[in-house]
Amino acid sequence: MKIIVGLGNPSKEYDKTRHNVGWMAVDYLASLYNVEITKSSCNSLIGQTVINGEKVVFAKPITYMNLSGNAVVALKNWFKVENSDILIIFDDVDIPFGTIRYRKKGSGGTHNGMKNIVQMISSEEIPRIRIGLGGLKYPKQDMVDFVLEKFKKDELKKLEDNIFVQVESKFKEFLDN
Numbered sequence: 001m002k003i004i005v006g007l008g009n010p011s012k013e014y015d016k017t018r019h020n021v022g023w024m025a026v027d028y029l030a031s032l033y034n035v036e037i038t039k040s041s042c043n044s045l046i047g048q049t050v051i052n053g054e055k056v057v058f059a060k061p062i063t064y065m066n067l068s069g070n071a072v073v074a075l076k077n078w079f080k081v082e083n084s085d086i087l088i089i090f091d092d093v094d095i096p097f098g099t100i101r102y103r104k105k106g107s108g109g110t111h112n113g114m115k116n117i118v119q120m121i122s123s124e125e126i127p128r129i130r131i132g133l134g135g136l137k138y139p140k141q142d143m144v145d146f147v148l149e150k151f152k153k154d155e156l157k158k159l160e161d162n163i164f165v166q167v168e169s170k171f172k173e174f175l176d177n
Contacts, residue, residue: 001055007090007113010062019147021131022090023060028164030058042074068113069120087174088128095132102129102170
């Protein structure tokens with residue numbers, strides 16, 4: 001069994017913001033398998049399917065970003081999976097827009113949601129896909145303002161046409177392990 005967790009913030013005001021790109025990626029992946037993410041469970045909205053004979057849960061925590069660890073721990077305990085069977089997808093301002101990075105372990109870095117997950121599960125051994133947002137647009141821009149901005153039309157097109165396709169490839173690689 002595998003659990004795919006996209007980090008983001010609940011509430012319509014955060015739709016299509018940079019900080020919610022994890023939610024957007026999970027929605028994209030779930031749509032490829034005709035999965036609706038509507039059930040409320042484990043501090044998350046979830047949807048389930050079977051892919052290649054293996055149960056897969058798509059989850060979007062509703063705990064707000066900085067408390068994402070609460071949802072991940074609840075999912076892990078409810079479904080009784082190992083850290084290696086959970087894939088976290090989230091935004092990263094430290095890598096260029098259009099770039100993704102897949103790692104099987106690592107610190108939370110500068111991302112508060114991922115830091116909370118690492119703290120709550122007491123381990124850095126958890127696979128993750130980081131989706132690059134690029135740096136701040138101008139030197140004195142506030143980080144919170146930047147990540148809570150909505151994507152521009154051309155950025156949304158690049159997400160759908162390129163970046164999410166890359167995420168899909170790493171997702172399939174994760175399922176094969």
